[in-house]
Amino acid sequence: MLCNKMDTTRKSSVALTFLLAFFIIASDMCMESEARGPIVHVHCSRDDDCKYRPCRAKCGCVCSNSYCTCVFSFMDNVLTHAPTN
The missing domain is CATH 1.20.5 (Single alpha-helices involved in coiled-coils or other helix-helix interfaces)
Known part of the structure; x- marks a missing residue:
């Protein structure tokens, strides 16, 4: 065919x-x-170098392997409330 x-x-x-x-x-x-x-990686040599990072209050940034990294995940910081009846 x-x-x-x-x-x-x-x-x-x-x-x-x-x-x-x-x-x-x-x-x-x-x-x-x-x-x-x-994605911005902030270089550091000690924890004080991370104090100007905008998310420091939310995630607890520390200096790890010469980069500022968050200790806590962002999902742990989300505050949710049950709806009112």
């Missing part, structure tokens, strides 16, 4: 459509991941 020209054109159009949709979705995901902003 031979394929006619219309079937070949239809198959290539469908493949091209899916490929184009994949590139659009992939580029959108890439843009969303860049929208969070750069």
